[in-house]
Amino acid sequence: MSDSGHHITPFKTYIIVYGVLLCFTVLTVVVAPSVTGVERNLMNTLLAMGIATVKASLVILWFMHQKYENNFNRIVFGAGFFFLIVLVFFSALDIFSRYNMINEFGK
Amino acid sequence: MSIVNPPKDHHHxxxxxxAEQEYQTSKVGIWLFMVTEILMFGGLFVGFALFKNIYPEVFETGALFLDWHLGAANTIVLLTSSLTMALGIYYIQTGKREAAFWNLIATIACGAIFMVIKYFEYTHKFHMGLFPGGLFSFDPTSVAQLPAGLPEVLPANLALYFSFYFCMTGLHGIHVVSGMILIGWVAWRHKRGDFNPKYFTAVEGVGIFWHVVDLIWIYLFPLLYLV
Known part of the structure; x- marks a missing residue:
């Protein structure tokens, strides 16, 4: 971006993003087991996390102006999520390869 | 009546x-700080996910004590605060100085509403003896109104849920209060005339921090209250 100024997101865009965020909040509530009383399972956890990720993406792209960031800052911020995935993956690998041991221990 | 002073020139x-190099350098710093934030909360999220898998009954029973209405209300409050924060920057960029100031104040007000709702949730749990870890002293026989669907026999390590609940929402709450103080600081600087459409680095940085606080709540709400 040049010295002449920084990108200005139009007012209307902010309002639309906000509206969509509210719609997804309603959606995540109306499909939730705590609200509807459906059985809790992995599917509705994944659904809720999927909706949360869509909402998070909207916030990152438009409210945090990541859509207009340079690639260097994208990589910097993206690195956070990359290492989070590394943390999840190896922790899960470790814990669930000992899952039977934990179950035995709990009995 | 104008309460915001006319802008001063900014010299890098x-x-x-x-000035552009100064701005871009600050931005890298803020994004790096956000990476540390994501990873700090990330550790708690990973712990939550693993223990939820190992002891699903603990997390199902624990979630019964949470009222999703309050969680949803707080989600809407924080999303609104993210909008007013973004609009605060928008109005500085477009030179509408008064509107920018009041949007920043509205963001602080939303943070305050969030904390008040959180206060009611916390005190309600404290009254029932729902404390984290070793402080846990919940006794179903001494509580007048038990949540619907509570099993007869409670999981032995129910305190685990509330350790996660208070650590995650507590750390998040500290961030909300920090964010309110930081927004107060940039609002005061804006009132003094520090920012203009070409220079608003501090507001942008504080804004990014505030949106990360919102981001974390976007995940906390469904994880704790809904699933």
Whole structure:
């Protein structure tokens, strides 16, 4: 971006993003087991996390102006999520390869 | 009546080549800080996910004590605060100085509403003896109104859920209060006339921090209250 100024997101865009965020909040509530009383399972956890990720993406792209960031800052911020995935993956690998041991221990 | 002072010119610090270089350097710093935030909360999220898998009954029973209405209300409050924060920057960029100031104040007000709702949730749990870890002293026989669907026999390590609940929402709450103080600081600087459409680095940085606080709540709400 040049010295002449920084990108200005139009007012209307902010309002639309906000509206969509509210719609997804309603959606995540109306499909939730705590609200509807459906059985809790992995599917509705994944659904809720999927909706949360869509909402998070909207916030990152438009409210945090990541859509207009340079690639260097994208990589910097993206690195956070990359290492989070590394943390999840190896922790899960470790814990669930000992899952039977934990179950035995709990009995 | 105008309460915001006219803008002063910003001169970039002598160790930068230009105002643009100063701005971009600050931005890298803020994004790096956000990475540390994501990873700090990330550790708690990973712990939550693993223990939820190992002891699903603990997390199902624990979630019964949470009222999703309050969680949803707080989600809407924080999303609204993210909008007003973004609009605060928008109005500085477009030179509408008064509107920018009041949007920043509205963001602080939303943070305050969030904390008040959180206060009611916390005190309600404290009254029932729902404390984290070793402080856990919940006794179903001494509580007048038990949540619907509570099993006869409670999981032995129910306290685990509330350790996660208070650590995650507590750390998040500290961030909300920090964010309110930081927004107060930039609102005061804006009132003094520090920012103009070409220079608003501090507001942008504080804004990014505030949106990360919102981001974390976007995940906390469904994880704790809904699933």
């Amino acid at each position: 610090a002598h160790h930068f080549d230009s």
